[in-house]
């Protein structure tokens with residue numbers, strides 16, 4: 001069994017209480033690792049270590065910080081197979097996807113290693129002849145990085161890399177149920193030469209460890225990805241010290257297929273974005289709106305391709321979809337499907353667990369397509385975070401856009417059309433932080449990622465992601 005400790009002030013630390021938790025494989029519930037669990041005290045120790053390390057790290061040149069980030073990226077690539085295997089074992093996703101996640105995280109480290117050199121200042125014209133105005137950017141201070149279980153490594157890299165590049169020191173809190181690969185990932189920054197206290201990792205319940213990171217005045221910035229309800233709690237409690245926040249919260253992405261869409265591409269894109277990672281992605285396709293003229297063909301093709309997806313243990317080659325992360329996620333998915341069927345939806349495929357001995361112990365579920373859905377149903381209102389594609393038809397693009405925007409969430413939205421004007425006007429009208437036109441992914445290292453409405457605020461990736469860890473200072477100089 002893999003054993004993982006906390007990292008505080010450059011030391012591997014067990015926990016004051018000696019408490020541990022066993023991490024289990026969602027494919028068969030067998031133990032894969034053991035983690036030492038801390039509480040508020042360990043979180044405080046980590047924050048204090050980060051506070052002590054901050055002045056020297058902030059004063060380190062961006063080029064020197066960048067070297068450490070590049071080295072960390074190299075270590076991640078060297079350790080890729082171990083990290084990917086660990087990720088599959090604790091999270092369930094197929095190994096090929098875990099490999100992609102690890103590679104992408106190394107790329108993010110490399111990107112910010114360079115972007116950190118471009119923390120520019122400005123010389124602003126002054127109103128008076130006797131003064132000059134300089135604007136500089138400086139690191140905000142100790143940053144707390146709190147992440148969920150669906151992309152535990154990727155989402156940690158989106159925070160760790162810009163924070164370190166900006167000159168912040170960090171305390172990372174990986175998700176309690178999938179902390180192994182994320183901890184091993186953060187460890188690479190330490191192994192790459194980040195001085196003691198610059199990078200810390202604490203484990204333990206969000207309500208204790210996470211809460212301490214949020215409430216303790218030492219942390220000046222909270223970067224959080226997770227549920228909207230947790231984000232709301234964090235915002236309320238961080239308000240006491242008016243901390244800087246970036247909150248990447250839930251999503252409920254619409255996927256619009258116009259009558260002039262390239263259907264092969266639309267079906268393929270929908271299939272992947274609805275079911276990858278078993279729909280446990282904040283930018284998953286949650287609602288499919290198809291023009292009446294092409295609805296039958298689109299639906300038939302989607303169902304046919306969905307039924308071909310291979311569900312199984314993520315370590316088995318050839319598997320497209322692993323198990324769901326937890327029983328809780330599977331139950332929620334079942335509830336959403338049952339609610340839709342009760343209200344008149346039609347089940348076209350899936351809707352149940354696969355049959356066979358190999359599926360008995362894991363949280364497996366078949367990818368599901370529904371049609372005849374409407375907005376009274378939970379699947380069209382709440383984030384299912386499960387492998388369900390509910391299809392509704394529309395007559396005009398205007399109608400589709402209204403339906404798409406009829407949600408409290410606004411993280412990602414997708415539209416498939418061959419008409420440039422439709423694409424442009426729709427992209428402008430969709431209420432989301434990212435719009436995919438004829439593509440099913442809005443995450444790009446060089447571009448900002450984040451939400452509108454109840455999907456949160458603040459941006460990750462790109463130079464906008466770096467800005468989140470910087471304060472602006474005006475220096476007025478009398479000459």
Ligand code: NDP
Pocket residue numbers: 146147148149150151155173174175176177204205206207209210211214225226227228230231233234247248249250251281282283383385411451455456
């Ligand atoms: P949670 O909000 O339950 O947990 C996220 C992290 O917050 C975990 O590390 C958790 O710790 C911690 N936490 C829990 N309570 C507190 C607290 N009071 N103070 C501080 N930290 C706390 O989310 P899930 O792990 O269930 O992740 C799934 C959610 O994440 C989905 O809603 C999904 O949409 C969203 N998400 C959003 C993305 C985006 O970019 N917008 C991307 C990916 C996911 P612990 O594990 O110990 O409970």
